[in-house]
Amino acid sequence: GVTVPVTPDHSGHVLYLQEQNAAGQWFDVESRYLTPASTFSFNLTPGMLGTISLRVQITGGPWNIGGVSATLPLTVSGVAPVTSLPPAS
Numbered sequence: 001g002v003t004v005p006v007t008p009d010h011s012g013h014v015l016y017l018q019e020q021n022a023a024g025q026w027f028d029v030e031s032r033y034l035t036p037a038s039t040f041s042f043n044l045t046p047g048m049l050g051t052i053s054l055r056v057q058i059t060g061g062p063w064n065i066g067g068v069s070a071t072l073p074l075t076v077s078g079v080a081p082v083t084s085l086p087p088a089s
Helices: none
Strands: 014-020 026-033 050-058 072-076
Touching (some): 026 050
Antiparallel strands (some): 014 026, 050 072
């Protein structure tokens, strides 16, 4: 993934990578804590072909409100070779 800085510094806050479903509702895909350098990255393995809409939500705290990023479209085409997939459990 790409490391993204968050300003102002909110080290330790929880971030959620969210995906929008066909009904327009957002649901959490992954969560991370902001690093001490106030940065984050997500690694996403989409489960289907096509375009999905993603965003990042940051939680609020006693002194700050939470927020969400702009919607980020991701187009998935092709499939990963079977040898690159993790083993079944």
